[in-house]
Amino acid sequence: MNGVQGASVALSDLEKSYGSVAAVAGVSLDIRSGEFLTLLGPSGSGKTTTLMMIAGFEMPTGGDIAIDGQSVVAMPPYRRNIGMVFQNYALFPHLTVAENIGFPLKQRGVAKDERARLVGEALELVHLPGYGGRYPRQLSGGQQQRVALARAIVFKPRLLLMDEPLGALDKQLRENLQLEMRRLHADLGITFIYVTHDQEEALTMSDRIAVMNEGLVAQIGAPEDLYDRPQSRFVASFIGESNFLPATVRGLENGVVVADCQGATIRAVCPGRPATGDKVMVTTRPERLRFADNGCDPAHNRLSVTVTEAVFAGERCRYMLQAGDGTSVVLKEPSSAAIRRRAVGERVEIAWSVADTILV
Amino acid sequence: MRAVQKTMNPMPLLLTAPLVLFMLAFYAVPVVSMLMRSVSDPTWTVANYAALPDDPVFLKVFWNTLVTSLIVTVGTLLMGYPVALALVRAPKWAPVILILILLPFWTSVLVRSYAWMVLLGRHGLINESLLAAGLLDRPLRILNTPLATQIAMTHILLPYMILPIANALRQIDPSLARAASGLGASPFATFRQVTLPLSMPGVAAGMLLVFVLALGFYITPAMVGGPREITLSMLISQQVDQLNWAYAATLSAVLLATALGLIAVCYRLPGIRSAFRMNAR
Missing domain, CATH: 3.40.50.300 (P-loop containing nucleotide triphosphate hydrolases)
Known part of the structure; x- marks a missing residue:
């Protein structure tokens, strides 16, 4: 045929x-x-x-x-x-x-x-x-x-x-x-x-x-x-799971957008060129976030959060985290007996690469 | 775990008891005693039946009845199918079409037969109109002919054809016609190869209903058909009038057996039962 x-x-x-x-x-x-x-x-x-x-x-x-x-x-x-x-x-x-x-x-x-x-x-x-x-x-x-x-x-x-x-x-x-x-x-x-x-x-x-x-x-x-x-x-939430954190654009730095988010500085590669002062959403995928104390690149974006829920789901652990302003963030970590599991109430820092940061 | 309920609840059966008793007393007993007469009058015998094949009156009347029923069945089918199709395909108009079908359906057969006498008579509406239009020199003789019986019965029995066909058409998944069209079938080909075959249970049900009802029709042929071309039911009535009870009972048994035989045969057709099932919309 x-x-x-x-x-x-x-x-x-x-x-x-x-x-x-x-x-x-x-x-x-x-x-x-x-x-x-x-x-x-x-x-x-x-x-x-x-x-x-x-x-x-x-x-x-x-x-x-x-x-x-x-x-x-x-x-x-x-x-x-x-x-x-x-x-x-x-x-x-x-x-x-x-x-x-x-x-x-x-x-x-x-x-x-x-x-x-x-x-x-x-x-x-x-x-x-x-x-x-x-x-x-x-x-x-x-x-x-x-x-x-x-x-x-x-x-x-x-x-x-x-x-x-x-x-x-x-x-x-x-x-x-x-x-x-x-x-x-x-x-x-x-x-x-x-x-x-x-x-x-x-x-x-x-x-x-x-x-x-x-x-x-x-x-x-x-x-x-x-x-x-x-x-x-819409696309970020309809395809796959996404975290959204409100942020304000500070400016451009070597083609990378810099934004203020919950007191932290977030860098993102963004095809559209947002102007200084624009309100945006820092968008991340739960499986691309990690806990910073497990070791990460110093160039990564970082954010302090509190653990509010920890669920062990076999192949991975799913954490519900809360940012400073109360916004929820989901993090999925591949499970391993070698990794310490986080307790509810613990304050931790999360990190993710600039390439995995989306502004919408 | 599902518990299998094996004992039947007797309540539903009890609820039907009054009607069952009524039907037994006033319907089953008379019918059976009448049928008994055909084999017990004057003595226990099958002579009444044995004589029928050589009885020219019976043969002619029976043939007449079958032919009339067949013509009426074909007539209602040809006129009813398009109406059923319209009923299903034009949902906006369906209530109007349904009322137009059901209003006459709910009207007495006697009234409708009288109406046809008025329409078909020598000085009836049809003849007068045709004369006035100059299409005729002399009035046509329609009333008191088999044609009059066939026209009136076709009209009266149309709903029995339309409703089962519409019911069958309504049960056809509308995506089938779409699929056919998408696969390259023209609207006519879709009708020929998909809609029509799938509506056949309704057609069979409608034909059975109309044919069986037409077999036993009495009032309409008696009123508009006149005394010459009589049907089996008219012959039975005549024989009762003349107190030929045994002969009348024998004819009745033949009529009943013909109807029951047809129903038994048709009930084996695949899908016909679903056509009789009324569709809750």
Whole structure:
């Protein structure tokens, strides 16, 4: 099934309003050929509506959708030649697995023999050979989702859309299928647009993630970009766990931003150049903080805090700390019998590298 | 740990007792005693049944009844399916459509049959309109023909076709039509290959209901069909009037057996039971 080139998709100022409510409020995205792009966001962020507009099930109220440079807004879904996997699988209950997978081929006038061959191939690809004669209700949820996947790719679309396809499955199965989807993406070479509210899923699978909030793209980038360099408080708190400490910008020093925070001096590399006096949030990831007395680089940022809660969670310890003004800070430390555990009420100094300091 | 409850609570059964007793006394006993007459009059015999295959009146009337029921079933299906589809696909209009279906449904069959007499008569609304429009020179003879029976029964039985089909259509997951469309099926192909096959339990249920009800229809054929093309129920009534109890009982048994046989066969069709289950919205 190799040799198909993925479609590129361009969304420009895409809008969808229901009455006075804007579900999608102006989304512009360039999705590259062969990319695995995830639309990630909380429910109501407009990610599914965006996907439905690309598929053609929802009509945009503004903006444009172009696939390979050609506007498809006026095209009905059945002419767009896009594969789609739904959250509830949407398998046809009155058709066998083989008939389900053969459905898109039948619509395209593929002859019966050829159809059978392609269906067999698709079943191999999703590891369900020999299941063609069964009915969807005779399969488990995971198997049904594989059939839905086979049906969506059997006609070699250049673009595959997936709407929370793993949402209804249990954790173990979800993780297996995540890896399988990545493999499938690599094998097929087609463009995937994936919708999920599960940040871990998005981080594991995607080439790039577009984080959506309130009908807009809050930030787009590679998983590491979003995790290490969130540009807003929303992205910092939606992807992974973050600590936020209010601070005031003092100035710039050799391209590094210097800020006052709880009486300490914090340095951060910040792509946007904040002006002196700006109120910002010093943002840190709990697992990138450490206790200063365990030894740390003198260039690290430091802050004095009090331990308010200490939880041993097996592979790591989780500490709830309190800064001078009462702001809570979470610190996660890999557990080791060699490290002294901190007691509640203890005053300690924490430290973290300048590179792990984000200002939002 | 789940406790398995093996003893049945007798209370629900007790609650139905008054109705069960009523039905036994005033329905089951008369029906059984009437059916007994077909094998015990004048003496214990099966002669009443043995005579039927050679009885030209019975054969003609029975054939007539089956044909009429079939025409009415097909008529209600052709007209009812689109209405059921509209009922489900246009939720905004559904309450209006539903009222338009149910108002006549709740009106007495007698009243509706009279209404059809007024409409179809020699000087009825239809003939007068066509004459006034200059489309006819002489009034058409519709009343007192099988056509009149078929028209009136189709109208009266339409709700029995529409409601089960709408119920079946409503049970189809709307994402299936989306999936079909996304996979390249045109709206017509989606209807042909997805919606229609999935609504078949409703169609089967509607056809069964209409056909069985049409088999036993009496008032409407008696009023608008006239005395020449009679149905089985009319023949039974005539025989009762003439005090031919044994013959009437035999005919009744045939009618009952036909209806029960059809229900038994259809009840084995997959999915038909789900179509009878009313959908709590």
